[in-house]
Amino acid sequence: MIGRKLKRHGSGKVLVFLGLGCLLVVAAGLLGLGGQPAWAAKKELRIGLLTSFKMECGQASINAANMAAKELNAQGGVLGRKVKIFVADSESNPEKGITALKRLVEKDKVHVLAGGAMSGVVLAAMDYLKRYNIVFMSTGVSSPMIGGKVAKDYGKYKYQFRTTINALNLANAIIKDELALMVKQGYTKFAVLAEDAAWNRGLVGFLQKNIPTVGGTVVATEKFDPQTADFAPIFSKIAASGAQVAVPLLAHTDAVSFFKQYNAMKAPFRLAGFNNPGLHAQFWEKTSGAALGEVNVAWGALIRSKITDKTIPFFDDYRKEFKGAPHGCASTTYDGVMVLADAAKRAKSFKTDALIVALEGTDYVGTSGRVVFDKKTHDAKYAPEYIPFLITQWQAGGKWAILVPARFATSTYQNPPWLKK
Amino acid sequence: MLTEILIYGSVASAVYAMLAIGLSLMIGIARVMNLAHGTFYMLGAYGVFTGAVLLKLPLSAAFALSVSAVGCIAVALNRVCLRPLKGNLDAMLVMTLILALMFEEVIQLIFGPRPRPVPYFVEGRLLIFGVSVPDQRLLVVAVAAAVILGLWLFIARTRVGGAILAVAQDPEAAALMGVDSGRITLLIHFLAAFLAAAAGILVSPFLSTSPGMWLWPLVKAFTIVILGGLGSIWGSILAAVILGFSETIVSFAISSRLTELVALAILFLVIILRPSGLMGSRVGN
Numbered sequence: 001m002i003g004r005k006l007k008r009h010g011s012g013k014v015l016v017f018l019g020l021g022c023l024l025v026v027a028a029g030l031l032g033l034g035g036q037p038a039w040a041a042k043k044e045l046r047i048g049l050l051t052s053f054k055m056e057c058g059q060a061s062i063n064a065a066n067m068a069a070k071e072l073n074a075q076g077g078v079l080g081r082k083v084k085i086f087v088a089d090s091e092s093n094p095e096k097g098i099t100a101l102k103r104l105v106e107k108d109k110v111h112v113l114a115g116g117a118m119s120g121v122v123l124a125a126m127d128y129l130k131r132y133n134i135v136f137m138s139t140g141v142s143s144p145m146i147g148g149k150v151a152k153d154y155g156k157y158k159y160q161f162r163t164t165i166n167a168l169n170l171a172n173a174i175i176k177d178e179l180a181l182m183v184k185q186g187y188t189k190f191a192v193l194a195e196d197a198a199w200n201r202g203l204v205g206f207l208q209k210n211i212p213t214v215g216g217t218v219v220a221t222e223k224f225d226p227q228t229a230d231f232a233p234i235f236s237k238i239a240a241s242g243a244q245v246a247v248p249l250l251a252h253t254d255a256v257s258f259f260k261q262y263n264a265m266k267a268p269f270r271l272a273g274f275n276n277p278g279l280h281a282q283f284w285e286k287t288s289g290a291a292l293g294e295v296n297v298a299w300g301a302l303i304r305s306k307i308t309d310k311t312i313p314f315f316d317d318y319r320k321e322f323k324g325a326p327h328g329c330a331s332t333t334y335d336g337v338m339v340l341a342d343a344a345k346r347a348k349s350f351k352t353d354a355l356i357v358a359l360e361g362t363d364y365v366g367t368s369g370r371v372v373f374d375k376k377t378h379d380a381k382y383a384p385e386y387i388p389f390l391i392t393q394w395q396a397g398g399k400w401a402i403l404v405p406a407r408f409a410t411s412t413y414q415n416p417p418w419l420k421k
Numbered sequence: 422m423l424t425e426i427l428i429y430g431s432v433a434s435a436v437y438a439m440l441a442i443g444l445s446l447m448i449g450i451a452r453v454m455n456l457a458h459g460t461f462y463m464l465g466a467y468g469v470f471t472g473a474v475l476l477k478l479p480l481s482a483a484f485a486l487s488v489s490a491v492g493c494i495a496v497a498l499n500r501v502c503l504r505p506l507k508g509n510l511d512a513m514l515v516m517t518l519i520l521a522l523m524f525e526e527v528i529q530l531i532f533g534p535r536p537r538p539v540p541y542f543v544e545g546r547l548l549i550f551g552v553s554v555p556d557q558r559l560l561v562v563a564v565a566a567a568v569i570l571g572l573w574l575f576i577a578r579t580r581v582g583g584a585i586l587a588v589a590q591d592p593e594a595a596a597l598m599g600v601d602s603g604r605i606t607l608l609i610h611f612l613a614a615f616l617a618a619a620a621g622i623l624v625s626p627f628l629s630t631s632p633g634m635w636l637w638p639l640v641k642a643f644t645i646v647i648l649g650g651l652g653s654i655w656g657s658i659l660a661a662v663i664l665g666f667s668e669t670i671v672s673f674a675i676s677s678r679l680t681e682l683v684a685l686a687i688l689f690l691v692i693i694l695r696p697s698g699l700m701g702s703r704v705g706n
Contacts, residue, residue, distance in 0.1 A: 264627060
């Protein structure tokens with residue numbers, strides 16, 4: 001058949017067409033049609049940021065990653081390569097997150113991955129890291145299962161590192177620093193008030209078990225859907241339980257609404273727990289002051305405080321560039337990118353195996369503190385000598401005060417004005 | 422606990438009644454199965470946010486502007502998008518779903534994904550039998566009662582109201598009697614959107630506003646309309662009270678985690694056991 005066609009059209013013409021076709025294919029490859037060209041990828045350090053565009057954490061991660069890249073590039077890049085950030089939206093959905101991850105690796109040809117704004121997405125993504133032989137620096141998720149998987153099957157999951165908190169470390173900080181502080185003030189009856197989500201599964205039981213270790217008792221536990229809009233019945237139940245302190249565990253809940261309703265009711269209990277959406281210097285304005293009295297656990301460059309020499313410059317630069325204070329995911333993402341760059345410089349390579357070895361040896365002073373990864377879990381160590389937790393409180397006039405640790409403290413605990421000592 | 426259930430059940434019922442009466446009129450009289458009804462609730466909230474927070478208008482002016490604007494949007498949507506599909510129920514259903522999703526995306530593009538705070542219309546709180554109730558929630562009950570009473574008087578005591586009832590009972594006979602059913606349909610669209618927007622505005626100070634806030638109110642409005650019976654205002658009010666109190670009782674007595682499941686359970690049971698609802702015609706008729 002082909003032979004007949006060749007005869008009909010003349011073999012010379014066919015060869016010319018075939019040649020042109022080959023040229024087109026090569027040109028398309030060079031131009032990057034259908035994917036990033038290989039030559040471009042070799043001149044850059046490509047970091048793929050997998051995050052959730054709709055979440056505040058996602059937007060903060062994108063801002064912070066670009067800020068880190070800009071600073072690295074101003075210093076000449078990493079090992080002579082310019083740093084370029086590629087972003088992909090997981091839409092807070094594991095299935096869509098995997099599609100986005102594949103696009104970053106296969107089309108954008110990124111060298112390393114970072115980000116993650118939802119634990120479910122990162123847990124799903126971890127199963128693809130070995131297949132793609134690529135490092136993932138998680139900067140916005142806290143499920144203990146992430147570090148747990150690395151510890152359980154190192155060969156398969158060694159590609160995963162994390163600069164943000166592990167919820168277990170957070171749980172310890174809530175118990176030993178935050179709730180111990182409330183007990184010290186004379187409040188011993190606690191109610192656990194948790195949204196029902198993957199990140200805090202286990203945390204509720206941990207709090208119930210460990211609150212007595214600091215001298216408190218748990219008088220009520222209430223779980224609610226993160227989509228809940230009306231908190232008044234929940235607050236009424238907590239009030240009826242006689243709790244003096246409610247311990248909220250919030251990440252995906254509309255925290256503005258939560259605090260506005262709490263304040264409007266003048267609920268007869270204090271709030272001291274973990275409120276992730278409230279980890280922002282502008283939370284006071286967002287709630288129109290309804291956050292008054294809230295005690296929260298924070299870390300990193302959320303508050304303009306000299307945690308390290310880099311904290312205040314980062315806070316100021318971020319606020320100047322993005323017209324707002326950094327969110328919790330900003331400093332962990334910024335530090336995450338810087339740690340990746342630092343590891344590549346020490347390894348003198350972008351190859352995954354060399355990067356993993358270098359990351360395991362990281363001892364880097366970032367904006368949040370000293371980043372050192374746990375050998376088993378690959379989670380950054382959160383402790384006073386590494387990245388310290390800060391116990392904070394919103395006080396009159398919109399002051400976001402640090403109560404604990406003493407070396408960073410700017411105020412002492414104050415009751416909400418409608419509650420007596 | 423009983424006092425809390427009575428208070429918070431009343432607030433929830435008031436909001437649901439405002440939402441569902443409009444939808445009931447829309448389905449029963451205008452014959453539109455409107456999946457964009459929750460959108461009017463959302464647009465009302467964003468309207469008052471724009472007026473009161475961005476344009477710094479007094480809250481009462483922002484309220485009036487927002488409900489009027491949303492009513493006009495509903496009328497325009499009816500003329501442009503729904504009227505050409507008259508008689509084709511499937512196409513209308515799809516069209517209203519498209520509109521709902523489109524409005525969510527547009528609102529998200531304009532205002533962003535995070536919740537927007539709306540100031541309280543009234544500050545302060547009242548202690549009722551030892552239960553602290555914010556004044557804004559009591560305002561919701563008062564306004565809802567006034568609006569529903571006003572609507573009932575309008576339908577029962579005015580000529581236009583009589584025309585609405587005539588179209589509801591028999592559109593063809595009403596047309597033979599000289600009633601302009603096209604105008605009545607437009608009025609119904611305006612009223613339904615007005616009521617939904619008012620509900621969205623009243624709850625926005627304590628529930629905040631977000632682009633996805635339309636979905637659950639829509640599910641609840643449909644539950645109430647099906648439970649109460651299509652086209653029955655009193656049925657809708659009764660069903661709103663049942664749903665509002667059921668949710669509150671479940672929230673207090675069992676777990677607030679199960680609150681959203683109540684509407685779905687009621688919907689499921691009514692469709693299987695009593696498709697005609699409490700006071701209306703059978704679903705699907």
